[in-house]
Amino acid sequence: MRPLTAHIDLDALRHNYLQARRCAPQARAMAVLKANAYGHGAAACAAALGDLAPAMAVACLEEGQALRAHGIKCPIVLLEGFFEVSELDEIITGGYWSVLHTPWQVEALLERLAHWPQHRLTVLIKCDSGMHRLGFSPDEIQNICQRLRTHEGIEQTLLMTHFATADVPDNPLLTRQLETINTLRSRLDLPGCFANSPATLSAPASHHDWVRPGVMLYGVNPLERHHPLHDEINQVLQPVMTLESRIIAVRELPAGEPIGYGARHVTRRPTRVGVVACGYGDGYDRHAKEGTPVLVDGQRVALAGRVSMDMLTVDITELPEAGIGSRVTLWGRDASGATLSVSEVARWCDTIAYTLLTGILPRVPRCYHRSDAPKTLIDAGVLP
Ligand SMILES: Cc1ncc(COP(=O)(O)O)c(C=O)c1O
Incomplete structure (x- = not known):
């Protein structure tokens, strides 16, 4: 899958x-x-x-x-x-x-x-x-x-x-x-x-x-970042959606090579590029800028190049251990406990968390987790 x-x-x-x-x-x-x-x-x-x-x-x-x-x-x-x-x-x-x-x-x-x-x-x-x-x-x-x-x-x-x-x-x-x-x-x-x-x-x-x-x-957190209660509320609320994928290919590129559509990103140094199975056809915002944070194995890396329909590309040069199959968190809480808030990603896309969350398209399967319930509602017979 x-x-x-x-x-x-x-x-x-x-x-x-x-x-x-x-x-x-x-x-x-x-x-x-x-x-x-x-x-x-x-x-x-x-x-x-x-x-x-x-x-x-x-x-x-x-x-x-x-x-x-x-x-x-x-x-x-x-x-x-x-x-x-x-x-x-x-x-x-x-x-x-x-x-x-x-x-x-x-x-x-x-x-x-x-x-x-x-x-x-x-x-x-x-x-x-x-x-x-x-x-x-x-x-x-x-x-x-x-x-x-x-x-x-x-x-x-x-x-x-x-x-x-x-x-x-x-x-x-x-x-x-x-x-x-x-x-x-x-x-x-x-x-x-x-x-x-x-x-x-x-x-x-x-x-x-x-x-x-x-x-x-x-x-x-719906409060503006300069609101006096903003940081307190961050401590109180827990992310519900974690959008997770994997690296499906790795490119080793020398300096001066373009990445992706429009050649928006040109490598400035020898670069390892991780190709992630997630794109705007899933609802990930195509306007995400160069540098938009993404977690790979719980570590922050940066988007490099344009988001395409089914894939996006990240610079994993600093993560030599990362490779095909590495876990990628686009937002939410990683298995290691590292978090990347959807609000932060939204700022990199010049939008708000509401649009990113509501924009996740039906082709992305939702997997429901509840401590005292079966793993998915399909298993429980609640959803067809
Ligand atoms: C009439 C109305 N009430 C409540 C809400 C919930 O707002 P929020 O998501 O900011 O809590 C909305 C959302 O836009 C709304 O339109």
Whole structure:
């Protein structure tokens, strides 16, 4: 088999989830599992968090259906709500909690609820407190909440918002968003669901009744590097995905020889080049720059030359022991315990960890590890 595998440490996922709970002890934490659990495999991650998380959140009904198909029973929040009226019957009867962010969604839902008198629904009414992406303005929300509250088909309304800058310390926009949403929450006397990962970790004033951690569950520190809590959080979170492969060929080149497409890298000294089975056809970012760190047998080496579709090349001149079959860690935790954070790799690609993790393509097999469970969920019969 091609040696590239994304190893998913489900114990680390559970550990990180519990860190979110520890940071916001008064709140309940819905696990955000959208985009296939940020590339980690939503069904497996949901199964691993099943006994911990009182609710899970996905982007849309299709993602929710995939979790239901794998036996997930808890409420599933649809973060973008619904896109078509045809989704409503399943939302109403299937235990979904829909976000409502536009007037037509409110009208359509209330109209459809009339067809299901025996069902009562929880909804999240989204306020645009300053990010200006989705949501009602604070002025619009009062009337809508009044209608929802008095509608007998609505069991519970949560007030929701999303923060644009919670990862940055002392950010004036976060202060403004918090002021707006906390004032509104007190006025409307509704349960609040505001905090993403950075707010869960660093803004207790945002916690209230529910927090919505996403990326931190996967071991990514969401705080900016100059945030005063950044280093502490690094100690607390554990990487969940380790992207691992092997060296499949070695080239011994004299100085002055090009490596790979476009001859971007030209050797400056006699160089040993390791060819690694991993490329942009697997989701590894083609924009990774010269020097992007990679672990070979737990030691840092540098990317040399362009990433191609199925392979990339690293300079292993300093590692005479390394050769065909040597273990390569593109990010995550190496078998020896050495770590390379996906955030660090992302900086070398001028992107963020979110895009690298969600970008790992289906052809990369995910191998799930959990200390008290069979090695893979395929073995356990959870996944087909
Ligand atoms: C509405 C909403 N809530 C929560 C999250 C989780 O955010 P994070 O991954 O930064 O914790 C996201 C992710 O983008 C989101 O869109």
